[in-house]
Amino acid sequence: xxxxxxxxxxxxxxxxxxxxxxxxxxxxxxxxxxxxxxxxxxxxxxxxxxxxxxxxxxxxxxxxxxxxxxxxxxxxxxxxxxxxxxxxxxxxxxxxxxxxxxxxxxxxxxxxxxxxxxxxxxxxxxxxxxxxxxxxxxxxxxxxxxxxxxxxxxxxxxxxxxxxxxxxxxxxxxxxxxxxxxxxxxxxxxxxxxxxxxxxxxxxxxxxxxxxxxxxxxxxxxxxxxxxxxxxxxxxxxxxxxxxxxxxxxxxxxxxxxxxxxxxxxxxxxxxxxxxxxxxxxxxxxxxxxxxxxxxxxxxxxxxxxxxxxxxxxxxxxxxxxxxxxxxxxxxxxxxxxxxxxxxxxxxxxxxxxxxxxxxxxxxxxxxxxxxxxxxxxxxxxxxxxxxxxxxxxxxxxxxxxxxxxxxxxxxxxxxxxxxxxxxxxxxxxxxxxxxxxxxxxxxxxxxxxxxxxxxxxxxxxxxxxxxxxxxxxxxxxxxxxxxxxxxxxxxxxxxxxxxxxxxxxxxxxxxxxxxxxxxxxxxxxxxxxxxxxxxxxxxxxxxxxxxxxxxxxxxxx
Numbered sequence: 301x302x303x304x305x306x307x308x309x310x311x312x313x314x315x316x317x318x319x320x321x322x323x324x325x326x327x328x329x330x331x332x333x334x335x336x337x338x339x340x341x342x343x344x345x346x347x348x349x350x351x352x353x354x355x356x357x358x359x360x361x362x363x364x365x366x367x368x369x370x371x372x373x374x375x376x377x378x379x380x381x382x383x384x385x386x387x388x389x390x391x392x393x394x395x396x397x398x399x400x401x402x403x404x405x406x407x408x409x410x411x412x413x414x415x416x417x418x419x420x421x422x423x424x425x426x427x428x429x430x431x432x433x434x435x436x437x438x439x440x441x442x443x444x445x446x447x448x449x450x451x452x453x454x455x456x457x458x459x460x461x462x463x464x465x466x467x468x469x470x471x472x473x474x475x476x477x478x479x480x481x482x483x484x485x486x487x488x489x490x491x492x493x494x495x496x497x498x499x500x501x502x503x504x505x506x507x508x509x510x511x512x513x514x515x516x517x518x519x520x521x522x523x524x525x526x527x528x529x530x531x532x533x534x535x536x537x538x539x540x541x542x543x544x545x546x547x548x549x550x551x552x553x554x555x556x557x558x559x560x561x562x563x564x565x566x567x568x569x570x571x572x573x574x575x576x577x578x579x580x581x582x583x584x585x586x587x588x589x590x591x592x593x594x595x596x597x598x599x600x601x602x603x604x605x606x607x608x609x610x611x612x613x614x615x616x617x618x619x620x621x622x623x624x625x626x627x628x629x630x631x632x633x634x635x636x637x638x639x640x641x642x643x644x645x646x647x648x649x650x651x652x653x654x655x656x657x658x659x660x661x662x663x664x665x666x667x668x669x670x671x672x673x674x675x676x677x678x679x680x681x682x683x684x685x686x687x688x689x690x691x692x693x694x695x696x697x698x699x700x701x702x703x704x705x706x707x708x709x710x711x712x713x714x715x716x717x718x719x720x721x722x723x724x725x726x727x728x729x730x731x732x733x734x735x736x737x738x739x740x741x742x743x744x745x746x747x748x749x750x751x752x753x754x755x756x757x758x759x760x761x762x763x764x765x766x767x768x769x770x771x772x773x774x775x776x777x778x779x780x781x782x783x784x785x786x787x788x789x790x791x792x793x794x795x796x797x798x799x800x801x802x803x804x805x806x807x808x809x810x811x812x813x814x815x816x817x818x819x820x821x822x823x824x825x826x827x828x829x830x831x832x833x834x835x836x837x838x839x840x841x842x843x844x845x846x847x848x849x850x851x852x853x854x855x856x857x858x
Contacts, residue, residue, distance in 0.1 A: 315486070322476020325469055326427075329434035333409075336402065342442075350402070351649065357530070358403050365396045365407025370415040386496070391505040394462035395512055397437035398444050399520055401527025405437035428477035435469035436501060446528060447513045458513070459506065467501040524585040524631035573639075574735055574767045575599035575622065580636035582617060582626060591617045593791040595636070601734070604761045604768040606782035606799075608775060610815045613788040615771045619739045622769065623659040624650040641734050655684060658728030662740035664720035673699070673715075673723055674708040677730050684731070694730055701763075702726045702756050718749030722756065729760070736760070738770040742777070750774055754781050776818045779803060779840035787815075803840035820845035827852070 335341060341350035352358070372389025396404035412430040416422040440462035445454045471494055479489040520526045580595040591614045599605050607615055620626045624645040627634045638645045641656040661667055670676030674695055681691050699707055702722040707715075712723060721741055728736060738757070742750040754777040761768045772778050778785055779799040787795040787802065789812050795802055803809075803821040817825070821840040827833045837848050 318472070318490075319476055319480050322472050322480065325435070325473050326431045326477065329431040329438075329473070332434055332438055336406075352402060353530075357525070361400045361403035361525070362407040365400060365404045366411035366414065367407075368392060368396070369408050369411040370418065373415050374419075386504075387500055388504055388508070390500040391508050392512075393433060393436040393501070394440040394458075394466060394505060395509055395516075397441040398447050398458065398462060398513070399516055399526060401441055401530070403527070405434075405441045408437050409433040423483075424481055425478055425483050428474040431477075432470040432473035435473065436466045439466040439469065441527075447517050449510060449514055449517075455510070458509065462509070463502050463506050467497065470501055471497045522585050529585070529631035573598040574601040574603075574641060575769070576637075576639040577618075577622075578637045578639075580618075580621060580638060581634070582621065583633040584630075585632055587632075589791075590633075591791050592621070595788075595791075595793055597786060597793060597796060599767060599769065601767055602761065602765050604758065604770070604781060604783045606778035606785040607769065607771045607788060608773060608778060608785060608815060609788035609794075610812055612790075614791040615788055616739055618788070619659065619737050619769075619771055621645065622735075622737055623657055624648065624653045625659075654680070655731045656734050658731060658733040658736045660721075660724050660728050660736070660738045660741050662743045664717070664724040667724045667727065668712050668720060671711060671713075672708070673704065673710045673712060676712055676723055677727050680727060680731050691730075694732075698726045698729050701729070701760065703752070716749075718745050718752050721745065721749070721753055725753070725756065725760075729764075729766075733766065735767045735769070738768070738772070740771055740773065742772065742774055750777060757781070773815070775803070775816065775840075776820075776842065779818050779821070780842065787812075799840050800838075804835075804838055818842075824848065 332342070335347070336350060336352070339349060339352065340347050342348075369389065369392065372392070373387065375387060375389055377386040393408045396408050398404075400407070409430060412433050413422065413426055416426045416429070440458070443457070443461040443465075445451070445457040447458055448454050449458075474497060475489045475493050478484040478493065479486050484493060517526065521529060524530065576598050577595055580592050581590050582592040583590045593614075595614075595618060607618070609615055617626070620630055621634075621638050622640055622645075624638075624640070626632065627646065628650050634646075640653065643653065643656070645653070668676050669679050677695055677698065678691050681694075695708060696705075699705060702725055704710075704719065704722055704726065707719075707723075712720065715723065725736075725741070736757075742753050745753065754774075757768055757770065758781045760766050770778070770782070782799055784796065784798050785802050786793055787808065794812075795805060795808055797805075803817055804825075806817060806822070806825045809815055809817045816822075818840045820842050821838075824833060824838050824845055828835060828838055832852060833848060839845050839848065
């Protein structure tokens with residue numbers, strides 16, 4: 301090998317500068333991992349939360365990345381005895397980081413000391429491989445664009461950060477450490493070793509990465525595993541990295557499929573409406589068509605809005621969008637905008653909406669966490685670090701409001717279905733939300749339980765000035781309590797009106813499979829059709845319908 305480069309840096313001030321840069325880079329690599337494992341990361345705005353979600357998928361991606369890298373390391377064509385040679389597996393480092401994000405970077409980087417330990421090759425020099433790999437993985441993860449190689453910018457971004465900049469830092473660390481510790485002669489460290497590292501981490505990736513990424517990227521994206529689809533950009537976290545431009549340019553940091561228009565975190569319509577949904581479209585990763593197809597509506601503060609429609613109409617997907625779980629937790633292709641309580645859900649994490657928006661699911665068992673009622677109610681505010689005194693002060697009054705007075709010490713497993721649902725409502729109310737979303741909260745309750753829940757919700761809406769959006773099939777109760785009802789079918793809004801006007805549209809319900817009219821509305825429609833009552837006497841409300849029928853049976857002129 302030509303030792304020209306090695307001889308150039310072997311002595312003098314240049315050698316000292318390079319060694320200093322190498323040691324500084326190693327310290328930087330250590331600090332990077334200390335930050336990331338502490339829940340922080342570095343962005344253009346300084347230190348921000350990385351929003352790392354340590355779920356089963358994250359752990360699996362770390363394990364898979366590490367296993368692939370460890371398994372491939374023995375495949376080596378020795379060039380420099382005791383140091384290394386050509387190893388095609390090493391080219392996978394930036395690919396795994398670009399596709400899997402931080403889990404891929406962790407798996408690859410930490411596989412170095414693990415692999416050395418398993419093979420009995422752990423030495424002082426192993427520190428260089430470990431810390432050098434930090435830059436091979438972390439830099440591409442943070443700085444490359446989404447690897448859609450149909451875009452020239454995406455190709456340039458990958459080659460710049462993954463094939464040039466990352467390997468340069470890696471070489472600086474590895475060669476500098478082996479030189480500093482005298483494990484290799486200076487001339488060899490900065491000549492033969494550099495050429496080997498350049499081949500492994502620059503030449504081979506430049507040839508293999510475009511092929512592998514074009515195969516793996518669509519496959520992973522379709523299954524929601526691509527990292528930007530799992531950790532959505534929110535302006536402060538992992539996904540934003542160094543690509544976040546500004547609040548108004550947040551779209552630059554979003555995944556390509558979720559960013560079709562520039563959005564700001566605060567909506568100009570925030571002062572007029574509690575909810576603004578504008579041309580919302582969403583498709584799940586494996587779906588062949590959109591679940592939501594151009595949904596648009598607004599909700600004023602303090603309104604009780606019902607949403608109904610047949611199963612599969614997209615109602616629950618809409619609820620996830622309103623709560624901000626789409627796009628930050630549930631992956632897929634999102635277009636359009638959702639603004640709740642003045643905040644655009646694209647630009648804020650679900651946790652940031654937690655004190656403004658509550659969501660109650662149809663199965664209370666899925667939401668109850670505490671062993672006792674008071675533990676369950678305290679869980680949310682405790683995670684927001686509310687003072688203990690404030691939490692205890694709210695407990696009793698909220699339990700009274702949902703008719704569970706004195707139930708603080710009750711074990712949650714001993715409660716009835718209706719009581720559990722009321723605990724779930726109280727838990728959501730503990731955060732003092734401005735908007736409360738219910739996704740079929742009475743579907744598993746008997747008629748008495750349904751009436752109980754609706755009465756409580758209506759009372760909350762009137763007394764606490766909470767805006768209510770309730771997804772329900774219980775049309776009798778919606779007719780009684782809702783200010784207006786939105787009817788959805790096949791991902792679209794097909795009607796949006798007051799209960800009296802909506803349930804007069806009998807053809808709509810007959811045309812739509814899986815949803816029915818309130819029984820009294822169906823009966824009065826038939827009577828109106830036969831000329832027995834006038835259109836002004838039609839009502840979907842049971843008490844009013846009883847009065848109309850009573851007068852009709854008595855032969856009175858109504």
